[in-house]
Amino acid sequence: DPLINWKPGQHVFLSCHSVVPLQSHPFTVMSLPSDNKIEFLVRAEKGGTRRFFQFATKRGALLGETQSSDNRKRTVFIEGPYGSLRPLRQFDSVILLAGGMGCTYTLPLMRDIVQAWKQEPQSSMRLAATKRIRFVWVIKSRSQLSWVESELQSVLQDLQNLRQQHPHVDKEIEMSIYLTCDEALEKFTRPTTTMTAQRNFTEITRNEDIDEKKTVETEIVVVRSVSSSTSESSVINERSGCGVTRKCCCTTTIENEDDVSFIQKCNCSGAAGKAAPSTPSSPSTTSLVDMKGFKTMTGRPHPRSIIHHVLEQAEGESAVVVCGPRGLAADVRQSVVSLSDERAVHKGTGAQGIYLHVENFGW
Known part of the structure; x- marks a missing residue:
């Protein structure tokens, strides 16, 4: 030990x-x-x-x-x-966003909350106020999913077992994996x-x-x-893209995951394309594949939509944690500030507060 x-x-x-x-x-x-x-x-x-x-x-x-x-x-x-970091167990809803190796920061945070959920039925006190977790991970290729796939599956299995043993438990976890050709996810x-x-x-x-x-x-x-x-130096241009527009479909920003109802594998050049080869008949649009409890899509997340959707369901304060490239962190920061102003948090509207933590990526 x-x-x-x-x-x-x-x-x-x-x-x-x-x-x-x-x-x-x-x-x-x-x-x-x-x-x-x-x-x-x-x-x-x-x-x-x-x-x-x-x-x-x-x-x-x-x-x-x-x-x-x-x-x-x-x-x-x-x-x-x-x-x-402020203890995330005290928030009603927790949103975790990571890019690339940023999952090493957000995954333990999610596991810690789930652990509290598992221990709570045997405890005489409430260990976590959290009711829902939204986990988003942006990676460059499908092969990178193997880094922590077993941990993600374990988290979902723990929640399933908890619901079976205690049907009254009202806990939720939603996971989304975004596959993108964005070179910014990898420094080298x-x-x-x-x-x-x-x-x-x-x-x-x-x-x-x-x-x-x-x-x-x-x-x-x-x-x-x-x-x-293995990632090769490649530039996504019109000739190396996919679809009728000859642009990379995995750089499309997905504003609403619920609208994505078709399956497709990106055939762009580079590491992302080679990790997920497509058939000639594959449509050149954003894809959605439900893999053992979590959604896998080709495209980029829209942080504002993700955060807004969770805030609409929250019954108390929410926490937003991001670890990844500067672009992702900037988008999340801007989204939280914008939504706080829009909802008039702490201005007499009754809207619950939003806690934001941005973890630096790299050293």
């Missing part, structure tokens, strides 16, 4: 000087304290993260490979955790590999002078999944 404490959404600075000398990298903790493990989802790009990946590859610690006989342990330094266009790492802690030494710094000796083992997401 990890002997450090953290809250959902917090991040730590991770360094392993025997692998990446004199470097420290920030990673959001993907797991919850109740998981009894500390887990990170790391995209191997270049520099330190690439060397971490190469180290894991040489040791045969990747999924599907024979474990290496090299059982030497490496000393890993963890500084933190850092980051603070070179081939990348995403690896999920689980750290099994064996020792921990606490520095009494610096409360937030901890030294942990651990065996680095990549245990869950490794998926490659």
Whole structure:
């Protein structure tokens, strides 16, 4: 069990000087304290993260490979955790929006609320005021869905089990996955590999002078999944697009998901198109596929419509949390401000307040 404490959404600075000398990298903790493990989802790009990946590859610690006989342990330094967020359990409705690797921030927040829902029937007190969660994730290609698909399915299964055991439970979760060709979701266009790492802690030494710094000796083992997401440098133009307009259909902004009732796979060039090849007869319009409880669409979300729809159903205060590219964060921020003014929040209309938290993407 990890002997450090953290809250959902917090991040730590991770360094392993025997692998990446004199470097420290920030990673959001993907797991919850109740998981009894500390887990990170790391995209191997270049520099330190690439060397971490190469180290894991040489040791045969990747999924599907024979474990290496090299059982030497490496000393890993963890500084933190850092980051603070108003508890989301106190809000009636929670809207979580993420772009690319931003899901490492929003997913633990959703899991934490669902965990409170599961524990509440056995508790003598109310653990969460939240009644509904709206989860939106924008990714570049369908292959990236494998990063956290099992976690998303687990959340939906937990809610289904809760409803079966306690039919009176009035909780809702709505998930939407948007597939877009937007290059802004990925900083680099070179081939990348995403690896999920689980750290099994064996020792921990606490520095009494610096409360937030901890030294942990651990065996680095990549245990869950490794998926490659290769993105080629390509420009979406009229000839590389799809449909009669020869424009990329996966850059279309979807203002109302309920109006999307047809199935299609985008055939644009680049990583997104190759991840989801289409047949010649596929219509060149936005697509909707209901995959085991959550909707998967080709296109871009319309933050204002998503937030407005949730606010119309909210019976109390709502929280909006976004983590992703600057463009997505700016759209969400502008939408919240506009809706607050439109609804005249805290101006005698009775409209409930909206809490907004924007988490920076990158370092």
